[in-house]
Amino acid sequence: MTRRRIPGAVGLLAVLLLALTACAAAPERETVRAAGPPVKEAPVGAAIAPDRVRRWSAAEPVAVVIALHSFRDHAGAYDALGPWLADRGYSVQALDQRGHGTSEPHGRWPGTEPLISDVAAMVRAAQAEDPDRPIFLLGESMGGSAALASLATHPELEVAGVMAVAPGLRGGIPARGFWDAAVRTGEVLAGGLTLTIDPDYSDSLAPAAVERFSTDPRIIRRVRMDTYAGVVWLAQYATDHIGHVTAPVVYLWGEQDGTIQRESVCMAARAHPQGQAEVWTDADWPHLILHAPDWQTTATRLVDWMQRLAGDEVGARTARRPDPCDD
16 A cells, blocks of 8 residues: 655645545534633643653753654654753753653544643643752744643743744634634544655755654654644644743744744734743744754754843843844
8 A cells, every 4th residue: 555645734634635525514613623712720740651751961950941842753852952952051851742752642632731731740840859940941843832832821830931943833824714624624524544744854954853753663654633633723722822921932933944834923922921022033944943954053042042031131031022023
């Protein structure tokens, strides 16, 4: 049987729509998940299995970074960046988000609430381990959605800042109602449909990242439609409640990103209730910015940003206003 290789979200939806055209109609508007109420308070104290967390500890830590990977990936996404940050004084804790990496069932969507619960548990555990150390959240793509959604749901969490790297956000996307209907139809009528997602990253990512995405058995390659839908609704939840995120945020977005739109990131930055959000853009950045060939340059900028916040410098939280969004 021939495996179909789909380049990304648009391709996935295109194939899905072709598969469903003969047997399904778009759902009525009221059945489409869009702006919903905040998720309920997730249970506190649920233990996270130790094998789901990778740690790189700094000899003399100045802060803790809780790192959240993108969709289909796992905590090993930070195998290069984690020790790099630890060498510079930032202890890193990278989580296998539910349904990813060592978390079972692999490839199945756990729901928004459990993802948020895990992030909150990670923050609280880090605070308990060292109450005097600032805590930062670092999330790439889906991990960015999870970080922002968690802080929107739990504003009591003491987080010094969020590094949202090409985060899953949906503000300002054209024809969103059409995409919502397509995703919802697939979720309801063909939730178990799986398609192969195996992009060619050779022209956009660093060689080590290309090799890992090609050969790592923990990368999710067969994506269920209901799992993909869950990622979309998580992004929508983060978008709908972004105004509840009060921690400083730096958003990163690249012009080579074929998944997230600049306007989605800019709308989120503008919605910050204290105006403590900034946007960095680059003409060459792909979607997976932390795996691009210049990832160390980007990481150096992020360290500088964390230092400004942790040092509480005058004007640190309003520096580098998001002029890329002023166009």
